[in-house]
Amino acid sequence: MLVVLVISDLKVHIGPLYILQGVSFKLRKGETFFLIGRNGAGKSTLLKTLVGFIKPSSGSIVFEGKDITYQPPYVRARLGIRYVPDNKRLFASLSVEDNLLASLLAEGLSRSKAMDRIEYVYSLFPDLKRLRKLKASQLSGGQQQMLNLARAIASPSLKLLLADEPVEGLSPIFVSKILEAFSKLVEEGVTMVIVETMPVIMKKLSGRCAILNAGRIVFEGSTEDLLKNEIIMKTYFGLA
Ligand SMILES: Nc1ncnc2c1ncn2[C@@H]1O[C@H](COP(=O)(O)OP(=O)(O)O)[C@@H](O)[C@H]1O
């Protein structure tokens, strides 16, 4: 299958600190890639570098054959790269529907095209349809995280989804709802990089994964290999 993303020897330093010390990997179209690692390993820094919020000191990021290493986030967004941050960045005073509408109109969609996309995300997250008139600030943490994800998924140009701990702190019911949405994206051929700390997600979605340790990839393989590896499971998930 087609290779869509090629990361080569990516280095990021903040002040005197090297946060990423030469990260390389390739993703094929429709592949799900999990990033695992302890706190401070550099997972969020890697996603922020892929979306364009952090400039690397060296190395390259090539997406669909284009070198985007130094392209700003809005150019990457136009190419179909979307990011779901681990902190919530919603318009608290806007309704659920207006939050979705605002990002689609900002992307240049007509109102009627935007409404079509909103119906599509409502089909993935029926709860959001029910809650569409509520202000984002009135939603529970799990509902806000659904809305965060919905905003990224609503984009008709979505090709590469970068999600930072998308189910962190959510109750099992929300975890399964978000997992269902991810499964649908897989069926639609969306490529995903998911920073994840829960084995259940990898069991359900499967794909490839990499363990990041102090800014380097120390393991790369299939999720099956990872889940079978007792040492890794014990070290990174506290499970034997
Ligand atoms: N803006 C910053 N200034 C200084 N150090 C930072 C900054 N952002 C991240 N770091 C450091 O970079 C390392 C990696 O952080 P991060 O990418 O958030 O790790 P992870 O997401 O894997 O927990 C940590 O040691 C963190 O303290």
Ligand SMILES: [Mg+2]
């Ligand atoms: Mg992080």
